[in-house]
Amino acid sequence: MQEPSSEGKSLERLLHPDSIAIIGVARAQDKIGNVILRNLEARGYTGKVYPINPRATTDILGKKTYSSLEEVPGPIDLAVVALPAGAVVDSVRQCAAKKVGFVIVISGGFSETGEAGKAMEKEIFDSVKNSNTRVIGPNTVGVYVPDSKVSTALTLPERSSLPPSGKIGFISQSGALGLLTLDSISEYGLGISAFVNIGNRIDLSEEELIENFASDQNTRSIVVYLESFHNGKKFFEIARKVIGRKPIVLLKGGRTDRGAKAASLHTGALSTNEVVVEGALQQIGITRAYDETELMDYGKVLAYQRPVHGRNVAILTTAGGIGVITSDYVSDEEATGLAMARFSDSTKSKIRDVITSIGSCENPVDLTSEGSTEDYGKVLKILNGDDGVDAILVYALFQTARVDQSLIEVLREQTILGKPTVVGIIGSSSYVKNMLVLAERYNIPAYPSIPRVVKALKVLFSRGAYLQKRGYL
């Protein structure tokens, strides 16, 4: 609610800290401070870690434990507070005195629970007002940064996965939603540049983080989960400045009356009129997601592929039925804005010459189970050369004998040098899953189901149309 205390300052000490203090580490394995310490170890953080516990007389989890922050020798970049709400203000005050860079207040029980909690937040904010110490939260799970291996997650490390380093910057108002989403995308190794859970955001908020990601060269797209705007006007101002360079995807919880009521109980969010939000998103060109899967699918395709200019989609498959259902989704105009490309006679005859006689050289091109990696390469080259094709949707189905890992190389080249391309890889054997992981490593936007591929392509199309309309291109 207040303005950040030292706006514009680098987030370096938050995202790449050399030293972390965890305030409130108990010996019991199911206590939050203990889980956070284990998480930090499990993710491989190599900086200095200082567990703080006033009653600790010995080490916890093999780490020398301090009875207070003051006692810690040397500077502290990041402090994580995992204490009951009532003990937080004092603790944050000590952080400011120690000149800690950033304080993540994990503890809940503040403005999301009512007026008394709100007053405590004001006290926290006041306690750092005249310092250089910044606050994240309260009511947050903090940050996860793959590059620096910093994780303040409170999920059990043995039961939750975190993704590798990648190109998506992720801001979430909700902690659990953020961590569950990170867990899900880890399956095939989709990476992020950083995750920050802003929680009740009394200081660091989504606006500053969007600016930070906008100037971060590791971040190619920004995805955001919000239940309310910290400052809607400012959010849209900043988004407008950023959107030409970096695509933004927003999942806005509380778009319906009952959803908004749930949001108010969850984060204390005041609902924003849905019509106003939708209008602003469209006008500014922010991509809208409706759930956690869409959020990351869209962030990924925008990070990995160029926008599509034109609505004509070519489909390439080895499974006819998959081609049929995809054609239905693509040509379902109301839903996608896309259309099936009509190939020139020359394109058709060139395809006819390279594929099996029982295949189809019309759109969708069907190589049948006879299709080989070489066929894919040849057909993609032909499609890249047809002016009537604006984008290509390829299914790489590894269940048949004439394709193998080399197809991923063909797709890698295609996504770099060819027309904008999205890929479907379907199946659950370890071979197929390895192909999805490999695709991820090469920044090939691959998805494991038909509707997810088509929706990702639609997002590239909307992005292209928006950039053109606004004169960015």
Place this chain on the structure above:
Amino acid sequence: MQEPSSEGKSLERLLHPDSIAIIGVARAQDKIGNVILRNLEARGYTGKVYPINPRATTDILGKKTYSSLEEVPGPIDLAVVALPAGAVVDSVRQCAAKKVGFVIVISGGFSETGEAGKAMEKEIFDSVKNSNTRVIGPNTVGVYVPDSKVSTALTLPERSSLPPSGKIGFISQSGALGLLTLDSISEYGLGISAFVNIGNRIDLSEEELIENFASDQNTRSIVVYLESFHNGKKFFEIARKVIGRKPIVLLKGGRTDRGAKAASLHTGALSTNEVVVEGALQQIGITRAYDETELMDYGKVLAYQRPVHGRNVAILTTAGGIGVITSDYVSDEEATGLAMARFSDSTKSKIRDVITSIGSCENPVDLTSEGSTEDYGKVLKILNGDDGVDAILVYALFQTARVDQSLIEVLREQTILGKPTVVGIIGSSSYVKNMLVLAERYNIPAYPSIPRVVKALKVLFSRGAYLQKRGYL
């Protein structure tokens, strides 16, 4: 196109054969007959297997190989023909002479390619007309039956998974779509009673299979992929007879003009007017799916849970943000027909008494990361007792310390004894995946994303409304 040659006869010899001949098994590993033989071995089929190859002088893959069908000692329940189209008629004729029960003609290149192919199909049909031999296909991958371990799949066994025994009967006009779908659902062990790919269905068609599944006590729901109807009138007549006892889900490829064109190139399908199809589905109460994920998700929920009578949904979660987004989907009335239940004051106060003070006792109920297995059990009991709740959507999120595998037991009891319930389990760690597999084993309808859970619940609601309207209940 023709009527089945011996309609109504049992499909026993097709689905549970004691002996299988594979006609056209080459030594080369990438040839279809060879892959089918390996598949059959890989899936553990223990009946007699006879590879047939006129030029074979020694064993293939360690199996005694015969130069002709005639040579095989004893009866043959099922023959699989993997020969070029031109050689198929002769081969099927030999099958009839040998009194083979069923012949699966894998070979393509028939009516889907034009008039000449259509004429060959007529010849095949005529060659079994006066026999008791039935034909599946041509242009099919045949069958997969987990119980009898019969698989005629032509995908590489080391790259494609097949599901365990279960309660869904699966009929597909497309082979590749069918096998890819089976591969995908294998991930968490969703099972099927049988899969039959009807292909060009010159003899065995979807109508007969629906009747078969309708009277099969292992099958609780029937899912169907079609690009065209073998006989639309008959299909709907049979569906109408069956639907009260067994839910049917249909994925109809070719619902748009371009999709229909793709279907005509794929299976030679003549398009059916989409408006007519949609009207008939609604009237008869067939559940409609739009892609392969929906097809199996809906088949599963209908097999595992009772229909929902009434639109009021209670949500139970430990992650507030997940509750918010789910509330949005549920109360997005146009999309689902569902509504968020309004709890009575008594319900709210009972929930308040059992959950953590920072949780929410409103709908969605939020146990927060403090939520324990015991809390789930208590809250579910309270919700089961509230007349204003018609169905329950539960998230079982295993990333936090106070829940573990015992929560699956709670959910098992709930799905058997409580109000109709669907479950969300999100994450990708091996712990979480094991919980999804365990849920599957107990027939708990669990899904790994928010929209998939909500859509499954919507299907139970539509099914309940339909049954009530038609007086089935």
